[in-house]
Each structure stands twice: as C-alpha cells, then as structure tokens.
Amino acid sequence: MYKHILFATELNETKSYIENKVTQLQQLTQAKLSVIHVVEPIPNVYYGGVYGVIPGLDSSDSIGTTRILEERAKDILQALVKRLKLTEQDLHIPIGHTSEEILAFAQKENVDLIIAGSHGVHGLQVLLGSTTNAIVHGATCDVLAVRFKE
Amino acid sequence: MYKHILFATELNETKSYIENKVTQLQQLTQAKLSVIHVVEPIPNVYYGGVYGVIPGLDSSDSIGTTRILEERAKDILQALVKRLKLTEQDLHIPIGHTSEEILAFAQKENVDLIIAGSHGVHGLQVLLGSTTNAIVHGATCDVLAVRFKE
Numbered sequence: 620m621y622k623h624i625l626f627a628t629e630l631n632e633t634k635s636y637i638e639n640k641v642t643q644l645q646q647l648t649q650a651k652l653s654v655i656h657v658v659e660p661i662p663n664v665y666y667g668g669v670y671g672v673i674p675g676l677d678s679s680d681s682i683g684t685t686r687i688l689e690e691r692a693k694d695i696l697q698a699l700v701k702r703l704k705l706t707e708q709d710l711h712i713p714i715g716h717t718s719e720e721i722l723a724f725a726q727k728e729n730v731d732l733i734i735a736g737s738h739g740v741h742g743l744q745v746l747l748g749s750t751t752n753a754i755v756h757g758a759t760c761d762v763l764a765v766r767f768k769e
Numbered sequence: 770m771y772k773h774i775l776f777a778t779e780l781n782e783t784k785s786y787i788e789n790k791v792t793q794l795q796q797l798t799q800a801k802l803s804v805i806h807v808v809e810p811i812p813n814v815y816y817g818g819v820y821g822v823i824p825g826l827d828s829s830d831s832i833g834t835t836r837i838l839e840e841r842a843k844d845i846l847q848a849l850v851k852r853l854k855l856t857e858q859d860l861h862i863p864i865g866h867t868s869e870e871i872l873a874f875a876q877k878e879n880v881d882l883i884i885a886g887s888h889g890v891h892g893l894q895v896l897l898g899s900t901t902n903a904i905v906h907g908a909t910c911d912v913l914a915v916r917f918k919e
Binding site: 752758 | 770790793794797798887901902905906908909910911912913914915916
C-alpha cells in the first residue's frame with residue numbers, strides 16, 4: 620500500500636518506540652525507507668537547549684556552527700541507519716526550516732507516507748507538535764503521527 | 770503492531786480512497802476495526818451546507834433535528850460497515866464535538882491507531898483539517914492522517 624516511507628526523525632528519537640513502529644510498517648508494506656533530519660540554524664539562545672552543549676561550538680560563526688550541527692546529526696543518525704538496515708544514501712540531513720524541508724523532500728522523492736513523532740521529549744512537545752501539524756497540513760501524502768512514549 | 774484501529778469518518782468519505790487504506794491497514798495488521806462518525810449539533814445557517822438539504826428537517830426543533838442527522842448518518846454508514854465486513858456493533862455515532870468524542874472513544878476502547886482524513890471535500894478542508902489537528906494533538910495513540918484525493 621505504501622511504496623516510499625519517509626521517517627522524519629529528531630536526534631533524540633533514536634533507539635525509541637517510534638523506531639520500532641517504522642521498522643514494523645516498513646516490513647509490513649515492503650516499502651522503500653528514507654530517513655530525514657533537518658538541521659535548523661537556530662538563535663544562540665537555544666544552544667545548550669535543543670542540541671545540548673556542544674564543545675568547540677563558536678556561536679559567532681554561524682556557517683561553522685551549522686556545519687558542526689550537521690556533522691553531529693550525521694554521527695548520531697548513522698547508528699539509526701545501521702539499525703534500520705539502510706545505507707548512507709537513505710539518510711538525508713538538509714539545512715533549513717524543518718517542515719518545509721520534509722515536505723519538499725517528500726514531494727521530490729514521491730514519498731507516500733511520512734512518519735513523524737507527535738510529541739517530543741525534554742520539553743520540546745510544543746515545537747515538535749507544531750512541526751507535525753505543519754506536515755499534516757502541508758503534505759500531499761499520508762502522515763502517521765506516532766505518539767512518543769518515554 | 771496495531772491491535773485496535775479506529776476509522777474516524779465523514780459521511781462523504783464513504784466509498785473513497787481512504788476506505789481502501791483502512792482496509793489494507795486492517796488486513797496487514799489484523800487489528801480489530803471500529804468506525805466512528807460524530808454528529809455535531811450545528812447552527813441552522815449550516816443546514817444545506819455540511820449535511821446537504823434534508824427534507825423534513827425542522828430547524829426550530831433541535832432534538833428532532835439531531836435525531837434526523839443521526840438516523841441519516843446511520844443509513845449512509847451501514848453500507849460502509851458492510852463493505853468493511855464489520856457488524857453494527859462496530860459502528861459508533863455519538864453526538865457531540867467531533868474531536869472530543871473521537872478522543873474519548875479511543876481512550877475508553879484502547880484504540881492504538883486513529884485513521885482520519887486530512888482534507889475533506891466540498892470546501893470543508895479547513896473544518897476537517899482542524900479536527901485532524903485536534904486529534905493529532907489530543908490523542909494518546911498514533912494518528913494516521915490520510916490525504917484525501919478526489
């Protein structure tokens with residue numbers, strides 16, 4: 620029923636409940652699976668919050684900072700890619716606005732199901748919830764909002 | 770992976786694209802399937818819009834009107850129930866606020882996946898979209914928003 624599933628993941632969703640759902644749905648449908656995580660250039664005030672304190676990060680150097688966030692995401696998500704039995708080509712880490720990048724990828728790559736967490740951890744509920752809402756509203760395909768259980 | 774799927778349907782979604790998705794997911798997961806449609810008591814100004822012009826409907830008699838809408842929903846949805854190979858016991862038509870009734874049913878009956886259309890027909894996009902948003906936000910289970918294709 621689904622041919623191409625896109626797992627839109629946060630960095631803190633690795634090894635989680637949602638990952639099992641993704642695996643099960645991929646196996647049931649035999650769909651191609653892609654993973655996306657969007658790196659958002661964020662104001663300095665958020666450093667230490669969303670991404671944790673990152674040693675060596677110079678908040679006055681936004682290009683360098685984005686590069687560090689991107690590399691960090693890649694490091695964290697490579698383990699997820701392995702667990703999902705995917706290759707590096709299936710992992711996408713664009714830089715930009717989260718829901719816009721997810722929707723653009725989905726459209727370009729003929730994704731027919733986007734899977735996203737409907738609640739985050741560490742006080743990010745509102746942020747993640749609004750991203751999922753934006754995806755539900757903007758998507759031209761189905762969206763599965765997985766209720767995150769800690 | 771899912772044990773109890775709840776299909777939250779509009780009257781105009783019968784025989785549609787979304788129905789096929791529900792059937793396929795139910796077969797893949799072998800989950801129990803329930804169907805819910807909420808009858809909302811709505812202001813007179815909407816009669817002829819949301820529900821179509823209903824002969825014999827007296828807009829000054831709100832209890833009688835609700836009863837007529839309920840009976841009409843039952844008539845329309847019984848065909849859906851048959852196509853889904855369900856019984857009347859699997860069809861639920863509560864009266865009240867749509868997302869609240871859906872969420873209450875899901876909680877009470879241990880639903881682990883709610884399937885709802887993410888866009889309606891006949892200019893109802895905004896109404897249905899906000900219902901689905903409210904479900905995504907309020908649900909304690911997963912929600913699949915199926916993009917309606919006309």
